[in-house]
Amino acid sequence: SGEExxxxxxxxxxxxxxxxFPIQGHMPPMLKLAELLSNVGLYVTFVxxxxxxxxxxxxxxxxxxxxxxxxxxxxxxxxxxxxxxxRPALHFMVIEESLRTRSRESYxxxxxPTIGQDPDGWPPVSCVIADAVxxxxxxxxxxVGIHVLxxxxxxxxxxxxxxxxxxxxxxxxxxxxxxxxxxxxxxSVPGMEGFLRRRDLPSFCRDVKSSDNIFRLLKTVTTNAARxxxxxxxxxxxxxxxxxxHVRSLCPITYAVGxxxxxxxxxxxxxxxxxxxxxxxMWEEDCDCIRWLDMKLDKSVVYVSFGSxxxxxxxxxxxxxxxxxxxGKQFLWVVRPDLVAGGSGEKDTIPEDIEEGTRxxxxxxxxxxxxxxxxxxxxxxxLTHSGWNSTLESVTRGVxxxxxxFFTDQQVNSRFVSAVWKIGxxxxxxxxxxxxxxxxxxxxxxxxxxxRRSTVEMAEAxxxxxxxxxxSYIDFLKLVQHIKSFCR
Ligand code: UDP
Numbered sequence: 001s002g003e004e005x006x007x008x009x010x011x012x013x014x015x016x017x018x019x020x021f022p023i024q025g026h027m028p029p030m031l032k033l034a035e036l037l038s039n040v041g042l043y044v045t046f047v048x049x050x051x052x053x054x055x056x057x058x059x060x061x062x063x064x065x066x067x068x069x070x071x072x073x074x075x076x077x078x079x080x081x082x083x084x085x086x087r088p089a090l091h092f093m094v095i096e097e098s099l100r101t102r103s104r105e106s107y108x109x110x111x112x113p114t115i116g117q118d119p120d121g122w123p124p125v126s127c128v129i130a131d132a133v134x135x136x137x138x139x140x141x142x143x144v145g146i147h148v149l150x151x152x153x154x155x156x157x158x159x160x161x162x163x164x165x166x167x168x169x170x171x172x173x174x175x176x177x178x179x180x181x182x183x184x185x186x187x188s189v190p191g192m193e194g195f196l197r198r199r200d201l202p203s204f205c206r207d208v209k210s211s212d213n214i215f216r217l218l219k220t221v222t223t224n225a226a227r228x229x230x231x232x233x234x235x236x237x238x239x240x241x242x243x244x245x246h247v248r249s250l251c252p253i254t255y256a257v258g259x260x261x262x263x264x265x266x267x268x269x270x271x272x273x274x275x276x277x278x279x280x281x282m283w284e285e286d287c288d289c290i291r292w293l294d295m296k297l298d299k300s301v302v303y304v305s306f307g308s309x310x311x312x313x314x315x316x317x318x319x320x321x322x323x324x325x326x327x328g329k330q331f332l333w334v335v336r337p338d339l340v341a342g343g344s345g346e347k348d349t350i351p352e353d354i355e356e357g358t359r360x361x362x363x364x365x366x367x368x369x370x371x372x373x374x375x376x377x378x379x380x381x382x383l384t385h386s387g388w389n390s391t392l393e394s395v396t397r398g399v400x401x402x403x404x405x406f407f408t409d410q411q412v413n414s415r416f417v418s419a420v421w422k423i424g425x426x427x428x429x430x431x432x433x434x435x436x437x438x439x440x441x442x443x444x445x446x447x448x449x450x451x452r453r454s455t456v457e458m459a460e461a462x463x464x465x466x467x468x469x470x471x472s473y474i475d476f477l478k479l480v481q482h483i484k485s486f487c488r
Contacts (some may be wrong), residue, residue, distance in 0.1 A: 014126040014483045015043035017110065018135040018151075021093070022079065024308035025389050026131055026153045027277040028280040029234045031066070032115055032260040033129070033151065039070045040480050042094040043122050046072070047110065049079035049103065052282075054085070059281040073120065077106035093213050093307065100136050107136065111144050126486045129232065130478060132159075132221045144367070147486050149479075152221075154388040155235050156243035157192075157416045158409030161202060163222040163250060164189045165215075174205055182206075191246050199429055200415035203407040214408070226250050230482055234258035234388070237471040238461035239395070239421065253482070255475040259392040261371065261468050263476075277485030282308065283367035290372060292363045296330055299380035302440055303373055303399075305334035306385040310406035311341040316431055318354075320383075323436020326356030329380075329444055332363045332373065374399050381443045382424075386414040400424050400451035401437050404431075423455040 020030035037045045048056070049395055053076040057063055066072055067162060074219065080102025081095065111125055118124070130137030132154075141148045153161055168174040173188055182199035189196055204214050225231045231251035235258040237244060248254050253447075279285070293301060304324065306312065312320070317340050324331045358364065370390070373379060375395035382394045386405040391413050394401050399426030403414030416438035418426035425447070427439055443451065465472040 007103045012484075012487050013041065013043060013123060014487045015123050016044065016127055016129055016483060017045045017047065017125045018129045019047040019131060019132045019134060020052075020151075021108070021131040022049045022099075023092070025283045025387055026133075027052065027056055028388065029153045029258075029260045030129075030131065030151060031063075031280055032263065033232070033257065034072070035066060035262075035482070036263055036476065037480070038066075038069055041071070042480070042483065043071045044073070045110065045125065046074050046105065048074055048076045050076055051079050051081060051083070054083075055282040056280060059284050060279060062279055073276070075110055077103050079103055080432075081183075083265055093217070096133070096217060099134065104136060104140060108144065109141050111141060111146055120300075127403065130228075132225055133217065133221050135217075135224055138224050147484075149230045149232055150225045150251075151232045151234075152225065153234055154409045155391070155413060155416075156204065156240040156247050157235060157420075158388070158412040159222065159225070159233070160191065160243050160246045161189060161196075161321055161412045162218045162409075165202070165205065166219060168201075168205075174201075176206065191242055195419040196412075196415060200411050202409060203405075203411055218408075222250065229253065230255060230479070232257060232479060234260050234392070236462055236465040238465055239458065255479040255482075257472045257476045257479065259396050259462050259466070259472075260391075261393065262396050262462060263472075279369065279371075281367065282337065285367055285369045286365035287369055287372075289363050289365050289368055290376065293332065293373065293378040296378035299333045299444075301330040301332055301376075301378045302327070302381055302382040302402075303332050303368075303379045303385055305368065305370065305390065306336075306339065306404070306406065307387040307390055308336070310339075310385045310387075310410075312339055313341055319431050319433050320436055321354055321358075322351075322433040323440070324362065325354050326433055326437040327440040327444075328361075328437075329440055330361045330378075332365070332368065332379075334368050334370075335364050335366065337366055381440070381448065383440070386410040386417065388413060389460070391417060392462075393421065395421075395455060395458050396462045398452065398456040400443055400448060400455045402427055404428065405483045420456060421454065422473065423451055423458055425451070 011480055018030055018034050020026045034044045034046050035130040067074060113464050115429045125146055127149060128141040129149050129151050132150050132152040138148050168188060171188055176198060180198060183197050186196050186198055187193045230253040232255045235256050237256060244256055371393055374393050379399055382399045382400060385388045386403045401417055403417055403424055403426045405411045405414045405428050414426045414428055417424040425443060467473060
């Protein structure tokens with residue numbers, strides 16, 4: 001009878017606990033995966049820290065809808081950081097350290113509730129999906145004997161570069177000599193022999209010693225991924241097949257399930273609930289910029305954003321600004337409240353021609369609905385810091401990029417964008433109003449058509465990969481089977 005079957009079914013339903021690194025670039029892809037797993041009927045507990053819970057819940061109504069699902073819940077644990085703590089740039093390491101020491105016990109308690117004591121009557125956690133840059137999530141799960149899968153929010157190209165860095169140190173390529181020519185090719189990263197220059201290695205390679213902690217953390221990222229039962233990565237075969245095969249030499253069970261933000265309601269079975277986790281933000285989206293875009297001609301606007309953690313110096317900000325104005329193009333620019341290191345300076349120091357050019361052709365917002373912006377017909381190119389999410393979003397919307405990477409994986413990503421996929425140009429390490437204006441004009445008018453064609457082709461490949469029968473679709477279903485195997 002039905003009554004007899006019910007407990008058996010419940011015993012068979014896996015319960016996945018997901019623990020993301022609590023920053024903007026990591027929450028949306030993890031949440032999207034959580035949503036998809038919940039769509040196929042799994043129990044999902046999603047771990048927030050107090051800070052991320054406050055910030056994301058406040059600005060993302062999609063989360064409240066997600067929380068109403070019977071098999072989805074958030075759990076919040078302390079992060080040990082002050083409430084108004086600033087979060088840009090290398091604060092990453094401060095968060096990591098604080099979580100490592102201050103969140104450990106609460107996290108362990110989530111994994112080891114007293115049997116039969118789950119407040120919602122859920123089965124115990126059958127596996128953890130841990131953010132690759134959060135060693136704590138893996139360590140504690142292993143201590144208590146729970147299966148762990150590692151999730152990487154970045155690309156395969158940078159992951160593979162991270163993995164090869166210790167070897168570069170061993171063979172003496174790193175650290176660079178003091179007078180190093182950064183344009184010299186690094187021939188010892190398998191798969192990147194012909195095109196990877198010193199300047200394309202992750203930023204911390206330029207000064208290995210002073211960024212020792214981040215160097216250690218990124219080493220842990222790749223060793224942990226190899227240690228886990230499986231590796232999940234937000235990329236797709238058509239974009240990164242060669243890099244994925246290198247990754248699989250290290251992590252044999254790798255599920256490439258990206259670009260996660262494009263998985264749509266209809267592509268995954270048993271999904272009848274409506275909740276879009278695509279709009280998950282730590283800042284309030286300024287949607288007026290969409291109305292501003294509505295008034296512009298097709299492909300006439302440069303969209304500029306440096307993501308959620310990159311910071312510019314005041315001088316860099318002014319060079320970009322002047323370059324944007326000098327380009328004569330329309331521009332939509334995301335200037336986060338904390339974009340400029342040490343504050344944004346006095347308003348009255350802005351030269352008049354910049355003020356005037358911005359009034360005529362610019363729109364500056366604190367935070368944009370980025371995917372909607374990139375999908376807008378008025379947008380002609382994306383001046384980006386080459387964060388992985390931004391890169392995937394630009395690819396899937398067929399928008400060519402101008403890359404100005406800031407740190408970590410962004411140097412590698414931008415090299416792949418320009419030299420491998422040929423869907424953008426790389427402006428790394430160059431700054432100055434004239435180069436900014438010149439590059440913008442080149443991409444908007446010159447090389448742009450060619451770049452757009454390859455980007456649109458890649459967008460199509462991305463779309464196919466998440467549709468029924470596509471590589472990411474299939475990998476997602478394999479991942480679900482893998483998780484279900486823990487309950488057999
Ligand atoms: N983003 C956004 N609005 C903005 C700027 C960024 O929604 O005005 C989103 C963007 O769509 C992306 C994320 O913030 O999903 C940034 O992630 P990414 O990996 O590109 O860079 P990070 O912030 O981690 O450096």
